Amino acid sequence: MAATVTVGSETLGLAVPPFTPHAISVSLPTWRDNVGYEEGEKRVVESMVSGYPRFFIHLSIQKLASICEQKFGINGEQCLLCPSKKVADHCRTFILNRAAIAGTPTHVRLVQYFICPEDVSTPSPPTDKPSSVPPAQCAELHIALFPSEIFPIAKQFWQHTGLGISSRFAEHCLSLIPSQELKSSQSPPPQSPITPRPPFKALNKHYSVKHTPRSPSLGDNRPSVLPPAVSSDALSKDQSTYLEERYGRNLPLSAGAFAKRALRRRIAGVLVRDSLDDGPQGPCAGAQDVEVGPSSRGVQVTEEDVFLFPTGMAAIWNAHQLALGARPVTKSVCFGFPYTDTLKILEKWGPGAHFFGYGLDSDLDSLETLLDEESARNPSNPPVLALFTEFPSNPLLRTADIHRLRALADKHDFLLVVDETIGNFVNIEVLPYADVVVSSLSKIFSGDANAMGGSLVLNPKGRNYAALKQHMAATYEDNYFSEDAVFMERNSRNFTQRIRDIDRNTEDVCDFLRSHSLAGGASSPAIKEVWYPKYTTTKNYMSCKLPEGGYGGLFSLTFTSLPVSQAFFDALPCLKGPSLGTNFTLACPYTILAHYTELGWAAEYGVEEGLVRISVGLEEKDKLLGWFQTALTAAEAAR
Structure with a gap:
């Protein structure tokens, strides 16, 4: 059962859940606090040491970004940290396009940075050109650098796509950097009114991935301090040890492959037994010889039809990219009032979106009229690219008539993408009606609010399945950090x-x-x-x-x-x-x-x-x- 908590004004800005270094929420206990957060009120922003990761950039990520800006930046450039060159390329394209629309042309430089222990040779010096794959002991960062005045535009990419690095990956990178070099970095000014960089304090060592060898010097002698572990210093050593073991923090990163396989099987509904215990080679649900059976998802989906992403929004963004890449390009449809960033994705990437904000039967009538008119205007192409809907919607909990949506998708040959985050597949069965089902694993699938993740599932019975699967096979990139996957797997066993x-x-x-x-x-x-x-x-x-x-x-x-x-x-x-x-x-x-x-x-x-x-x-x-x-x-x- 959930622990008893006391809520009061003294909790403003602290991690939710309490004493959680990678918490994905923040305490805003009064109505005035929430308004103050939105208005950038000093009282609120200076109290914040946590926040939802796509809106509040975690302090460890801010610290790592500060080091990268000081090492590679020119004339006060700021940066976003990406897990791969492909994501960095998308980031650069977005910033340049949105800056041009805003009438403020800019530049974006990409730097590939390997952080390696001293006893491992760096593949090549950090550069703005792609290099060889780093050794397993190293961390690879792709840094998008841009003028500081463009940061609000760049932050939109971080927020809408959910493709930035995770706080655990940032801590892994920081753990490879010598302590004297961490101390020599200086905290820069706040990124924005709601993502301040307050004074840093020492990390609780229990929350660091321990590596004895260290990387070469960053060559910066300016004084600085270390990022906090979001109230973890309030825990005793025994309490910290208990929390780490409870959540699997001590498992090696190599366990990530087992954890991801277990997650895909759990989401596919093919596990005959789903034990709460670890096997000798990692999470037993991810072992090679675990017993699997027919899917419980209403369609015979397999783990190969499930794709994992670092966040739920990354799954939605990739579903839209999948549609743009595999189908004739035209506007999409957002049906029903959605979570805010879903609509932003459809509007800011590709040719735009038709918005039916109520999601009621009357909207279905209007949608059908639109589809008929577009089909008559251009009969050689589908009238829309894809229709995105939530089942049910956030925050009004409305549910669209999915049977009628499926019939319209079949008639007019567009993709039906359903976000089942709120309904979840324990309660509802939507996969048989959808071409693609997306979900934020950060929510009830995890429950502990200390890990982010997202999933995308293809319906093998869908009329466009072969084209979608082929495109995913050619383009999918696994950027889900192994340690995040380990936490997610352990959290979800009793979901x-x-x-x-x-x-x-x-x-x-x-x-x-x-x-x-x-x-x-x-x-x-x-x-x-x-x-x-x-x-x-x-x-x-x-x-x-x-x-x-x-x-x-x-x-x-x-x-x-x-x-x-x-x-x-x-x-x-x-x-x-x-x-x-x-x-x-x-x-x-x-x-x-x-x-x-x-x-x-x-x-x-x-x-x-x-x-x-x-x-x-x-x-x-x-x-x-x-x-x-x-x-x-x-x-x-x-x-």
Whole structure:
């Protein structure tokens, strides 16, 4: 069960979960804190030592970037760190294109950098041209350098694609650099109002990958300090050791291959038995001789049809790139109000997107009209490239009529890409209807909120499967850092049972809240509506709900006024911050965080400024109901 936590203003800016060096959320405990975060308020940004990795660049990555900027930068250039030349090329192309659109032409230089221990020869000096593959003991970085004034544009690539290096990879690189050289680097100014570089302090040694040999000197004698381990110094040595062993940190990076194989099999649903114990050669679910059987995904998918990525957004970005590469290029469709970066990907790469923001049956009628008109205009090509939809959507938990979408895709020959992150394949079966299914493994599949990951699954029964599989075989690049995969594999072993428990908790909480809502018939309520698949586009959700499946662990609330929303949120005594699918209950004022600069536009599609999104965890039912009663009482008092 989830641990008891105390939430208060003193937690502002700290890691969520607490005492977690690679936490993927941050504590923003009050409504005012969330607004302050969006507005770059000094009180908030100077408190932050953590954040969602695509928005807040982890302090270890900032430290490594600072070293690279000082070593390779010219005239104050800043950089983004990429795991491969291919990603760096995409980064450079994006920056140049977006800067040109903005009317600020710029330059981007790429540097390939090998960080090697002293007893291993570096393949060649760092250069801006590709070199040979480094020895296994070395780390390979691809650095995109650009003028500092272009950083806001470059940061969009980091945010939208999720393709940047992970914090664990950054720490691996830092562990190869001699301590005297780390001390000689200097922390630069903040990258942006919401990604500050505060003074660094010594790493807790327990969170470093230990390597005795060191790399050659970086040749910089300026004074500096080290990145923090996000509150890990508050742990005793025994506690730190326990956490490391619990999460598999001590497994060698060579275990990554076993972990990735186990993840692909788990996602493909082919494991006959899925043990919680490690085998002699690594995670037993990833062993060569493990027993596998027919897939439980509704289609006979195999582990070879599953592709892993460093983040969920990287899976979505790659799904779009797959469509652009394997099919005739034209606009895509975003159906339903999506998580913000999905729409940005469709708009900023390729020819653009048609947006049907409600995702209701009336939108399907409009979509069908569009498809017929485009087909009549150009009958030689499909009218659209691909349709992207979430099942259900974030944050309104609406579900599109996937049967009708499938029929339209068949009729007009476009790809259907379904994001099942919120529904998840324990609860729903969407693969038989989709050409491609994507998911953020960072959410409930992991649960512990200490590792990022994403997956893309091809439907072998899809009409375009052969072309998609061939394109993936030719272009797929595994940039999922092995240590992140090891954590993800260990976290996900019990995900089925966790989902079952969270489903029950969420349904109990939502039934309670809806009974006190305007939609549920309450008189003079504070809550206007509970957005949850049990009550929201229920027929469409039920069409793919598995017999043992539930409605998921996410719901949203809208209120009768903004002050009521604020009172409810501030009084809710759970952890508060971005992300979802955590083993602990986590709440956020979603529209404030995701659409602060476009509140009016979001409201047009029913995503109100006062919306509160809640991801329910594994706490005891009575405790959860007590928390929501406390918040409801405060909201009713604010009416």
